[in-house]
Amino acid sequence: MAEALKEAKPKKRATATRAAASIGPMVKEFIAGTLRARAEGKQKIAYTFIVCHHEEILRAMDVLPLWTENFAGICGAKRDAERFLQRAESLGLSRSLCTYALCGIGFDQWREELGQMPPDAPWGGQARPDFMISTGQILCDPRSKWYQACQQFMPDVPIYNIDLPYPMFERDRDHREVWGYYHRYIVQQLRGLVAFLEEQTGKKMDYDRLRELVDLTDRTWNLIDETYKLRAAVPCPMGTGDAMNTMVPLCFMMATQTAYDFFLNLKKELEEKIAKGEGEVEQEKYRLMWGGGLPSWYALTDFNYFNSKGASFPVETTYRMVAPLHEMDLPETNDPIEHIAWRWLGYWTFWYDKARKRPDSEPDVERLINWIEEYKIDGIVMHEAFSCRTWHVGLIWQLRQLAKIYKPIPIYVTGRDGKRERIYRELPSLILESDIIDITSYSEVETRNKIDAFIETLESIRANRVT
């Protein structure tokens, strides 16, 4: 049964950097680490989600985070999610819900039913947690509902929910007018998390250690920002395909020396490649931005397909979960919890000031415009994953808004009267449609046909472009 539902082993994606190639063993090791911890019982394991700015708190308390989105992604990348999705469906859950959550729920239900890991569980499986830390922040609803559903099979495992809001963008109002209120609320939430962890672990928080880890994270943020900005070089030394690997230390290993060292090495590698003029593709013809959407984890070789057409991806909005701290102008504080809260607010409001200055712009659109210019982008590619509602809705809107306010390509057109006219047109864009881990929504032939047509469009726009 288990074997019958497994897809053929996916082709391995070719990486441009040594750093990206080293990620597989790294992920495998931290999955193995959680399984060891479960077996030994010395360290508490917490199911949790990325982008919560709570890594320092967990690590300072010696709690081992188990990133459930990551495990679902692994199942997808190994093309072994279908049997867990079907398990969830058999519980009455719709396939149109978040497939990360469905995969995780299906896996947990199976593990709890068996009292051991499901057969041939990917990389040994997802360990049973001691507690679950969900987040009711604005990002998406499964981040609070997922673990509630899991509690049906693990009623003894408590949940702590942290709420991490940020002020919405308002064109006529400086967000700083209200962010003090948000800050007080977030600090309260994070202190609540500390209290919950102290209760669960029986240990007191070591605030000196927390301060050190916050400092390490700040330094890692700045280092990642500097490293990723190197990708603006022509030719681009590392593309989005590789960034879908390097997101691992960025999203899952923050507040560790390993993550810092990883990006130190990556930075060095990129500097070497730039000095040698080495690009992600041999003859770079087009520079594309991955403008949003989680990737299809089972089809990362599509990035290689883009590469085979001379297209490189110097930048992506997905998983770029850091911003330069020195540009945020955050209030000073010696309290590490307060600092985390300010950093959270600084990150989510990073593009607000710039967006206010451009008529009709919005923070997400402003980020696209800035990066189109900074990374010399020829076109935008997005991925509408049907089961990810949060990304899905915003992507279409972002593209529409971008096309409305930003037309950077000068071209000549011949009008009906035969006269040649110089006009400006929007950046071409491509929306790929599939899912994050549900392979039944994916067609390689159709996807690549779309990519071919998009490359032809880029070619014709270049031919028409006013020199």
Next chain:
Amino acid sequence: MSYFAGIDIGSTMTKVVILEDGILASVIGPTGPEQRRLANQVMEEALRRSRLPFQAITYVVATGYGRINVPFADKQLTEITCHAKAVSSLFPKAKILIDIGGQDVKAIRIDPTGKVVDFVMNDKCAAGSGRFIEVICDSLGLTLDQASEISLRSEHPVALSSICTIWAQQEVASRLAEGAAVADLLAGVHRSLAERISTMVRRLKVEEEIVVTGGGGKNRGLLKALSEQLGYEVHVPEEPLITGALGAALLGREIAKEAERTKTSLSTRERVLEEIEIL
């Protein structure tokens, strides 16, 4: 005199156009599992009709899903680029083209020179493609042409709630059992498909002129429903099925002209239609 060939291997039909100043010959045949063999066959037939030896063809461009299965093609281009080229040549004022194929539907925005500005495709579900109508016609025992004409007689199209092809088939059966007129049912089917297609087209902003190509362009009932949905008249080439092949041949001519202008050699394949064993 120079001749150019375009071959379009679609999901259900294979089309070839041989171009001189205008269309010298065109052939349409059903696509089967052996696309390479079929490509040779239709090309042979087109050459026979145009009374040309294969060596007389200056450049061959292949398009469509099976474009990589054309052993004698000098270049492969997507059907999106090819349809845009042909439509712009046939309808110089066209801004939006809708290619309704057997397997998918594409909406393409083009500029006055026939270049693609933007496109969207429905490729996930048969509900938005010609296959939707084929399935319904099969269940009613009608040909596509018959269904098209009968639907035009409808005065009260039946509203179908299902967009899934299989469920719609069931819904049609149950409406028939309730006594609905076949013409009203078929008009409802066309309306349902037209709604799906126009939803997709609106993502590109609807503007005149709108041209419909592909097999869907031969269905007058569908065109009527589409025109009502979009709020504009829709135009159709004389033979909508060969639009992709025509565009391929036109682009082949452009490539050859550009090579001549820049005095670069034109890279072509050997003009041989080899025998391919049947599986």
